[in-house]
Amino acid sequence: MKFNEFNLSADLLAEIEKAGFVEASPIQEQTIPLALEGKDVIGQAQTGTGKTAAFGLPTLEKIRTEEATIQALVIAPTRELAVQSQEELFRFGRSKGVKVRSVYGGSSIEKQIKALKSGAHIVVGTPGRLLDLIKRKALKLQDIETLILDEADEMLNMGFLEDIEAIISRVPENRQTLLFSATMPDAIKRIGVQFMKEPEHVKIAAKELTTELVDQYYIRVKEQEKFDTMTRLMDVDQPELSIVFGRTKRRVDELTRGLKIRGFRAEGIHGDLDQNKRLRVLRDFKNGNLDVLVATDVAARGLDISGVTHVYNYDIPQDPESYVHRIGRTGRAGKSGQSITFVSPNEMGYLQIIENLTKKRMKGLKPASAEEAFQAKKQVALKKIERDFANEEIRSNFEKFGKDARQLASEFSPEELAMYILSLTVQDPDSLPEVEIAREKPLPFKPSGGGFGGKGKGGRRGDDRRDRDRRRDNRRGERRDDFKKGSRKNDRFEKENRYRKDNKKPRNTSSEKKTGFVIRNKGDK
DNA sequence: AAAAAAT
Numbered sequence: 001m002k003f004n005e006f007n008l009s010a011d012l013l014a015e016i017e018k019a020g021f022v023e024a025s026p027i028q029e030q031t032i033p034l035a036l037e038g039k040d041v042i043g044q045a046q047t048g049t050g051k052t053a054a055f056g057l058p059t060l061e062k063i064r065t066e067e068a069t070i071q072a073l074v075i076a077p078t079r080e081l082a083v084q085s086q087e088e089l090f091r092f093g094r095s096k097g098v099k100v101r102s103v104y105g106g107s108s109i110e111k112q113i114k115a116l117k118s119g120a121h122i123v124v125g126t127p128g129r130l131l132d133l134i135k136r137k138a139l140k141l142q143d144i145e146t147l148i149l150d151e152a153d154e155m156l157n158m159g160f161l162e163d164i165e166a167i168i169s170r171v172p173e174n175r176q177t178l179l180f181s182a183t184m185p186d187a188i189k190r191i192g193v194q195f196m197k198e199p200e201h202v203k204i205a206a207k208e209l210t211t212e213l214v215d216q217y218y219i220r221v222k223e224q225e226k227f228d229t230m231t232r233l234m235d236v237d238q239p240e241l242s243i244v245f246g247r248t249k250r251r252v253d254e255l256t257r258g259l260k261i262r263g264f265r266a267e268g269i270h271g272d273l274d275q276n277k278r279l280r281v282l283r284d285f286k287n288g289n290l291d292v293l294v295a296t297d298v299a300a301r302g303l304d305i306s307g308v309t310h311v312y313n314y315d316i317p318q319d320p321e322s323y324v325h326r327i328g329r330t331g332r333a334g335k336s337g338q339s340i341t342f343v344s345p346n347e348m349g350y351l352q353i354i355e356n357l358t359k360k361r362m363k364g365l366k367p368a369s370a371e372e373a374f375q376a377k378k379q380v381a382l383k384k385i386e387r388d389f390a391n392e393e394i395r396s397n398f399e400k401f402g403k404d405a406r407q408l409a410s411e412f413s414p415e416e417l418a419m420y421i422l423s424l425t426v427q428d429p430d431s432l433p434e435v436e437i438a439r440e441k442p443l444p445f446k447p448s449g450g451g452f453g454g455k456g457k458g459g460r461r462g463d464d465r466r467d468r469d470r471r472r473d474n475r476r477g478e479r480r481d482d483f484k485k486g487s488r489k490n491d492r493f494e495k496e497n498r499y500r501k502d503n504k505k506p507r508n509t510s511s512e513k514k515t516g517f518v519i520r521n522k523g524d525k
Numbered sequence: 526a527a528a529a530a531a532t
Contacts (some may be wrong), residue, residue: 077529105531128531159529248527271529297528318527 001029007036008061011095016057019091025050030202032058035178040196042152042189043180045204046211047328048304051180052088052150059146059178060093063121069143070116074124075167077154079104079275080282081302085150086124098122103139105129106275113138127155127163134170141170151301152179153188153321161191168195182328183209183321208360209324213331214311218341218351218362225367226342227255227437230312231262232373233340234292238380239310241285244294245326247315251440255314256294258435263427266292269299301325304332313341316350320357340365370429381425385418 001024003016024032027045034041035058043054059072074089076082086102093100103112103125109132116123116138123130123139133139147168149155155164177196184192184203193199210216221229234242244259246252249270256268267281267290278298285293286305293299300322308330317323323341330337341362343351355361368376412420 079530109531126530128529130531132531154529157529163530300528322528 003028006032006057008032008057009096012057012060012092014095015092021053025054026204027051027202028054028057030204031055034200034202035059035176036061038176040177040199041179042184042192042196042199042201042203043178044184044202045182046206046209047182047325048211048213048332049204050333051182052085052304053092055148055150055178055180056085056089056092059122059148060089060096060098062146063093063096063098065097065099065121067143068119070120070123070140071143072122072146072148073130073141073144073167073171074122074148074150075130075155075164076124076126076150077160077301078298079106079126080278080299081150082124082126083279084302084304089122089124093122100124103129103133104275105132106278109133109136127160127167130167131163134167141167142172144171144175146176146178147171148178148180149192150180151325152181152192153184154181154301156188156191183324185321209358210327210360211331213334213336214327215336215338216327216341216358216360216362217338217365218343219365219367220343220345220348221367223344223439226314226344227258227435228370229367230314230340230342231259231264232368232370234264234310234312235373236368236376237310237338238376239291239308241288241290241305241307242292242310242312243299243308243326243329244292244312244314245300245317246294246296247318247440249296251315251437252294252296254437258437259292259294261433261435264292265290266294268294270296271298297322297326299329303329305329306332306335308332309337311337311339313339316341316343316347317354320354323354324358370432374426374429378422378426381422382418385421385425389418 003021003024004013006024008016025045027043027049031041031043031054035055041055043051045051045054055074059074063071074082074085076085082102082104086100089098090100098121099119100122101112101115101120101124103116103123105126105128109129112129113133113136116133125133130139134141149164154160177199179192179196179199189201219229219233230244244255244266246255249272252268252270256266259266267284269278269281273281281290281293282299282303282305284290288307297317300317302325311327311330313323313326317326327337327339330339341351341354351362
């Protein structure tokens, strides 16, 4: 279905066309008509399939610009996401003259109050700042007709729920409520439904929860070897842009430092950094002034950054839902991507929990050796140098390598110069600076209920336990079969060949020799 | 058990 087949006004369609959108995605096709009718909708679809436009377009359509009232409210889990959604809504509503404001913590409330006073039809905000503005009577919600929870399952989660309830209690009961997310656990959906009237749950049916545009890999690696393993893989993969997710803010700081030492253009983003820095880092990453964004889960959800080809889960995500969102930062809008999740031997149980949620097996991957990484880097540098030498401006390019460049350039052949530049560009793997990432206390493992804790409580304990045992036995069976058929093995070799032109088998790591493919949970005996 | 979110 095409956008111009929706019952949308000409000024919206003009902006849609300007943005180059023609064909609506399935979630858009199914939710836009419902939302235009005024129905309450839960919209669930894979990451990167255009959920913002799905709730944004019908919302914009219904705004009466001649009235200077706030008619729609969007609540988002992070400040960056609030900014991004505001920008997208503004873009589509531009011709129509819709005023969209974003409000969030960490930046001047005075400015935001002024902006609200200058007129707003749609407000996009994070919970804390919204409540603050409501208390100061700078934000009136009595004219709201559409309420949207972006990343709805996160907004209705513990930690946010109380604030959300407080905000919703100020919004008129007679309203339309839209909930959107890629993930929607049943327990959370039940909470959400309480704020809605006869909601339609549009769930784009897919075998897997994650998009098939992302190739999902995991590497089983000891904690102490993780950093080297990741940087080598990055050298081999040569991502355009990549995001590295760490478990804690401190960890993100360490990883950022380490990656910088290794020569990557990397910056970190997490909740302890001041808001200017957070926005600056994100902007630099989008502009291509950075190659690697190192992040906590603050960047896991919603952020739409084109050019992200690789997501590295340096630490395995805390919640299986977080995994779905993290890897959804790549493989967006029809483009493909890769995710690589690093799993230490005692975390293999988490891998299983994630796979249970996504209904998708990650492929095992062998670490690349230092030599392989070095060769890969060298190839890339050589290509770049060759390109430079083909260019007329080779001398100006060469000059940055030293005072005598002009002299050297006249005395040596292009090949000799190339070798010289290469030696300056690519470091020998043995001389790489050492980086140590502090070991954190291991994740607590709670096998109950299939989640990472917090679920399965209440009167169903016995059932949960039986389910769990059954699931576990199934898992073991599947894995053993895989091992016999060698399908997993084949996956590994298929990937290895990318790294090994000589087809030699990379050496086994000791941990793999030890445990093969058997899953070891703490709960298992 | 961590991160996010107001100051």
